[in-house]
Amino acid sequence: MIYLASQSPRRRQLLEQIGVQYELLLPGAEEDAEALEVVIEGESPDAYCVRVTEAKLDAALKRLAARGLPEAPVLCSDTTVALGMQILGKPTDAADALRMLEQLAGRRHRVLTAVAVGRGARRAAALNVSEVEFADVDSERLRRYVDSGEPFGKAGAYAIQSQAATWIRSISGSYSGIMGLPLFETAQLLKQFGVPI
Numbered sequence: 001m002i003y004l005a006s007q008s009p010r011r012r013q014l015l016e017q018i019g020v021q022y023e024l025l026l027p028g029a030e031e032d033a034e035a036l037e038v039v040i041e042g043e044s045p046d047a048y049c050v051r052v053t054e055a056k057l058d059a060a061l062k063r064l065a066a067r068g069l070p071e072a073p074v075l076c077s078d079t080t081v082a083l084g085m086q087i088l089g090k091p092t093d094a095a096d097a098l099r100m101l102e103q104l105a106g107r108r109h110r111v112l113t114a115v116a117v118g119r120g121a122r123r124a125a126a127l128n129v130s131e132v133e134f135a136d137v138d139s140e141r142l143r144r145y146v147d148s149g150e151p152f153g154k155a156g157a158y159a160i161q162s163q164a165a166t167w168i169r170s171i172s173g174s175y176s177g178i179m180g181l182p183l184f185e186t187a188q189l190l191k192q193f194g195v196p197i
Contacts, residue, residue, distance in 0.1 A: 002117075002195055003074045005060035010161070011077060014181040018197055020190065025060050025074060033059070037078075037089065045082035045112055050127055053078040053114035057125075061118055073119045073193040079180045081156025082110045088156040097151035098142055104156065105167070106136040111156070113177045117189045124189050128182035130173025132160070137167045 003025035056076040091097035151157035
C-alpha cells in the first residue's frame with residue numbers, strides 16, 4: 001500500500017490500472033496547496049515541474065507524520081504544459097482557458113510530468129517529457145470545450161483523454177504521462193520502495 005498525495009482522479013485511475021493499492025493523503029484545510037504551484041520568475045518549465053513535485057512530497061511527508069499515520073511510501077506528481085519557455089498551468093477562468101487553447105492550436109508543445117516517491121528520509125524522483133501537436137482548431141470549437149468545464153483544474157487547459165483528443169495530430173512520449181502520471185517511471189520508482197507491480 002502507498003499514499004497518493006494528489007486530488008487527481010486520473011492519477012487514481014492510472015494507479016488502479018497497474019494494480020497499486022493506495023490511500024489518499026490530501027491536504028487539510030489549514031494547508032495552502034495552491035501556493036506550492038506559484039511560478040518563480042525566470043524558472044524553466046522543467047525546473048518548475050520538478051520543484052513543485054518535490055515541494056508536494058515535502059508537504060505530504062509532513063502531513064503523514066502530523067496525522068500519525070502508519071509509514072508507507074508517499075507518491076506525488078505534477079504536470080506542466082510548456083510552450084517554449086512559457087509555463088501553461090491550470091486556467092484561472094474561462095478567458096484564461098480560451099487564451100491557452102488558442103496558443104496551443106496548430107502548434108507543438110511539451111507536457112512535463114514529474115513523479116516523486118518518499119518514505120522517511122529516502123526519496124526518488126523522475127521527470128517524463130512528452131510532445132503533443134495540436135491541429136488547427138477554430139475558435140468556436142475551443143469555446144464549446146471551455147464551456148464544457150473540462151479545461152479547469154488541468155495544466156494547459158486540456159485533458160488528452162477528453163474531447164480534446166480529436167485535435168491531437170500526434171504525440172511523442174508517454175500517453176499516461178500526458179494524462180498526469182507516467183506509468184513506466186512510476187513503476188520503476190515504486191519498485192525501488194518495494195511496492196510490487
